[in-house]
């Protein structure tokens with residue numbers, strides 16, 4: 082593979098847990114008189130908090146869609162049951178597999194960044210596998226949409242289809258964001274500027290997209 | 306070991322004009338950009354309110370040049386009924402979203418939150434820059450609806466379905482106008498989500514050494530709590546807007562019921578739920594009113610403490626009360642739907658937390674009053690507007706108790722009583738919070754002082770004026786005056802017209818008083834007396850850095866915090882105030898660790 086890694090990238094090793102609130106001495110000078118122990122105080126990089134905050138917002142958005150579905154379905158005379166396109170189950174396998182490969186990739190890259198350089202195992206390889214699986218998932222979803230469309234089931238055919246499209250497209254849009262994140266990770270790895278927190282945050286996002294998809298599949302399967 | 310000897314700048318200081326002033330990554334520039342946007346929006350919103358008020362007082366009065374805004378909406382310079390509603394909708398939307406959310410939260414929060422936490426910048430400066438520019442685009446999408454199709458939407462800032470979802474049969478602006486409205490708001494949501502993400506992570510992760518959570522000033526707490534609300538509320542409004550847009554452009558039926566006949570036309574939709582919109586909207590909408598007011602609570606506390614030269618009775622209780630407001634604000638939203646045909650049991654279920662939410666509000670007010678009692682408050686424009694805030698918040702809050710009870714609300718719902726309630730408690734109070742913040746922080750933001758005599762004139766005119774405008778609203782509402790009417794032709798309304806005339810006159814005078822503020826702002830920006838770094842002798846971190854603060858906020862040495870934010874009049878200390886960064890040992894048993 083074309084990725085060559087001349088030197089281990091910048092890393093944040095032996096990050097010490099922040100010692101309770103207030104010691105978030107973020108890139109701080111330590112006063113001359115201070116306890117030297119404080120030098121080790123190091124708050125977690127914001128990306129690791131930020132990703133949870135972002136995921137909370139995404140959760141709220143999908144919770145809103147879900148409650149819209151429940152309210153809209155309750156007492157609606159026009160609700161029609163739909164059969165999910167079977168390709169969705171294949172897609173589910175793809176996205177679950179992508180989480181597994183990403184986890185392998187994450188550990189390898191982390192080990193590599195930690196200085197455990199194993200030239201035989203190109204750490205980026207599994208990232209590419211993950212990217213491939215992610216793109217296949219999007220392709221599979223697109224196939225499902227096209228298939229439904231070919232059968233004459235559009236966004237406005239019935240409200241069940243409206244929700245089907247809204248939820249799957251909203252998820253796919255977020256997933257494409259994750260693909261962008263992975264591409265960014267690969268790019269940074271190649272330039273040796275990848276930070277551990279970026280890698281971890283991106284993989285958390287990716288895993289979350291997998292969990293979200295499984296939830297959505299369950300919701301659609303149960304409700305539609 | 307990490308190299309911690311040099312406080313490396315998070316991102317280098319910008320060199321090009323574009324990077325410095327336009328697509329800036331610096332939270333201080335972004336804060337000022339938000340402020341400018343809010344100011345522009347407020348002026349537009351105020352102009353709209355003048356046009357509406359003149360129309361309500363003197364329905365046939367021709368406002369010169371009005372036809373230029375819309376020849377069909379104001380033929381002969383007099384508003385058509387529909388155009389009145391269109392302007393009203395734009396007034397509400399502009400004010401709630403682009404003024405009351407952007408100024409106290411996004412503008413001041415951006416400028417001061419990182420400084421008050423002792424950070425060099427927000428953790429995700431690119432997101433921060435996007436947050437402003439996305440909001441900016443959202444604003445112009447909304448404004449664009451004035452000039453395309455048949456004008457802006459007339460559905461009110463709450464955009465109730467089915468009117469908002471049926472398209473152009475619903476009247477002017479209900480086609481393209483609603484689509485632009487919903488697009489604008491969805492974009493706005495993205496902007497505020499990005500902002501909230503930054504605010505939350507700044508507060509949690511970026512605090513400087515020694516800055517424990519309880520050592521954060523009340524303003525920082527208020528912005529933090531607000532950003533948590535913003536994160537959850539805007540994440541719900543955005544999908545709601547997307548569904549609304551789909552009902553327009555894709556022919557879906559989320560919000561429009563079957564067989565609806567409008568203007569003799571059967572609509573093609575089927576089975577939609579009209580109440581669904583109200584649920585989604587108010588799940589956002591009620592937290593939104595607290596998003597507008599909580600930053601003001603923080604600003605007012607901060608300003609008063611500095612001018613009283615003593616801390617609030619309890620720092621913690623204020624923080625917990627604001628947090629309680631935030632949590633409860635998600636449980637009360639149904640009080641906007643008492644009259645929606647909701648199950649009476651649900652009404653009861655929403656009435657109860659609505660009454661409970663008055664408890665933390667009352668505690669906050671009592672904290673202020675109790676702390677003010679017996680204090681030697683320095684009177685200046687900032688502290689006057691803070692007192693005004695408290696006054697407005699109480700006056701507007703009291704009417705909330707009435708509205709919170711479904712049996713009373715059945716009569717008062719959709720009357721001017723509600724309009725009076727929310728203008729005092731949210732509109733005017735939040736504006737006063739913005740003013741207090743402006744007079745207080747202007748020297749830090751620009752290096753110059755604002756004129757005090759002009760500020761005081763601005764205060765008294767606004768204070769008396771706001772009461773003259775909004776107190777009579779309550780009377781009108783009790784007399785049965787329905788809101789969102791453009792003329793009062795019914796028998797029982799005609800006797801009320803003199804009240805409307807009085808209100809209109811008060812509104813015009815109060816409006817002109819705001820021009821004093823704008824003049825003061827612009828004049829002082831360039832000609833005001835130059836100030837020192839700490840004109841009010843404040844203790845929090847924004848006062849320990851230079852004016853204007855350097856690119857990384859604190860220059861070569863990042864601050865280390867040793868004290869609570871409000872160490873005023875400490876016994877035995879070397880001066881009347883001990884700054885958070887002062888290593889001086891003081892004997893204050895109540896100090897937070």
Ligand code: HEM
Pocket residue numbers: 463594595597598640641659660662663666702703704705706708709710714717718719723726727730731732
């Ligand atoms: C003291 C606590 C409060 C209570 C018990 C309360 C109660 C209520 C109730 C029951 C309504 C619905 C009335 C109706 O539509 O018939 C209402 C409307 C409203 N309240 Fe409050 N409120 C309180 C405080 C606040 C605060 C602090 C704000 C803003 C900062 C606020 C802003 C609003 C707004 C904007 C509306 C009307 C929205 C609309 O219909 O356009 N309220 N309030």
Ligand SMILES: [Cu+2]
Pocket residue numbers: 590591594637638640641
């Ligand atoms: Cu409410």
